[in-house]
């Protein structure tokens with residue numbers, strides 16, 4: 016290296032040969048310059064850039080709290096959240112818990128109005144809650160708004176995987192193109208039978224427990240919904256090797272608890288924290304390695320089996336992804352650019368496992384609670400399921416499609432307990448958004464949960480549980496079709512939407528055809544969040560479960 020440097024310096028100093036001392040001086044100079052350069056870009060990133068964006072937005076009437084170096088306003092958010100969490104909800108029918116689930120929007124929009132912003136770490140984030148503007152951002156086909164690198168999903172990458180939701184640009188286009196076919200409605204329809212097996216196996220354990228107790232039982236449904244969801248994903252993704260899938264879920268659970276512990280530290284929200292060699296970061300890295308190995312093992316054995324026969328990839332989600340990736344390899348050989356590597360597939364598997372697991376188990380838990388709390392809706396749904404599927408739970412995709420009342424209830428649960436509380440984007444270049452100039456690099460936060468509760472869009476009963484509002488479809492339920500977007504929309508909408516809706520209907524039908532649900536006196540209504548973005552009950556959801564009276568069937 017010294018010789019190489021000597022040569023280039025020789026050129027620099029027009030052929031003069033440098034002494035070692037002179038060369039050392041030059042090296043020191045270069046190192047100092049490199050340090051100054053890094054310092055300059057650090058200061059630029061953590062101070063000048065956010066301050067510049069703040070000035071631009073303030074000039075246009077946007078308001079927010081003062082900037083704080085490194086941590087931004089997250090400490091204020093955490094304090095506000097603690098205060099909100101300390102407030103008791105009057106009953107399960109009290110839906111005014113949005114401030115504790117998504118405190119940043121509640122805190123800053125109530126202080127600074129609709130045009131508000133705050134700093135998450137060194138990122139200035141504005142809130143967009145007008146559905147017209149939301150539509151403009153999410154429908155942008157040209158990718159002028161991308162997912163931010165500093166979002167919570169990036170902070171927990173060892174847990175969620177470096178998959179679709181964390182990718183941008185051409186890499187995202189390639190992954191989405193290859194993975195889309197595995198999640199099309201037609202493909203998911205073929206998975207109904209597998210989903211029913213997962214749901215029914217949990218129902219059998221409930222039935223056995225009721226039999227053992229000779230009457231009703233109390234069930235903490237959060238855990239059981241997690242098990243059904245994990246089982247459904249393991250079976251639909253990994254087919255016959257679904258026990259390996261369960262192993263992955265054990266790994267995900269360990270990683271999740273470690274991240275929950277880490278996220279209680281305000282420094283966790285600081286950019287770059289995940290790269291520091293702290294004890295907790297080392298533990299996370301070890302757990303990630305172990306989980307990756309399990310998935311890699313399944314993929315490699317599939318690939319080896321495939322060498323023996325054409326269909327050996329299987330028709331489960333992993334098989335479909337491997338087939339699509341293979342077809343893409345063929346195209347690649349013919350001149351297309353990208354290919355999915357084994358590590359890409361590992362990351363995408365983790366991504367689906369996490370994405371499908373946390374959102375679905377949270378959503379199903381809240382659905383069970385609402386069915387138990389509103390017996391009239393439980394009854395309506397059961398009558399419909401009995402009529403469409405018959406008492407033996409004879410389900411297929413077309414019957415599930417006919418479950419209109421169940422669909423209305425699920426929509427109302429999505430509205431109140433929005434699984435993904437907010438969507439984030441960053442402007443790739445200077446943009447015009449409605450009347451606003453949005454400078455390149457500005458982060459935009461779309462507070463789905465709050466949009467779903469805005470009385471200006473939903474009317475006076477926005478804070479009530481009323482599935483009837485969806486009786487004539489989403490477009491008639493609210494003022495603007497983009498006021499109800501639990502799965503988002505546009506090019507980056509949830510790839511698992513059909514999978515999620517199908518699974519939800521199957522679980523609801525399986526439960527209601529066998530059991531009567533009511534809320535246990537032991538249940539304490541205290542919605543909170545998991546990892547700051549998935550609504551979860553603080554101390555589980557305890558329900559009383561009993562067999563249906565014979566005259567119901």
Ligand code: HEM
Pocket residue numbers: 153178179180181191366367368370371372374375378433434435438439500501502503504506507508509510511512514515
């Ligand atoms: C209750 C169920 C679910 C809800 C409410 C939900 C919601 C969402 C939302 C709001 C997004 C963000 C879209 C955006 O930024 O515009 C998303 C993305 C995503 N979801 Fe879901 N999701 C659910 C279930 C699932 C399931 C079951 C899977 C997989 C099996 C899944 C996989 C994904 C993936 C991979 C993305 C990223 C898509 C991309 O960027 O191309 N989700 N989901």
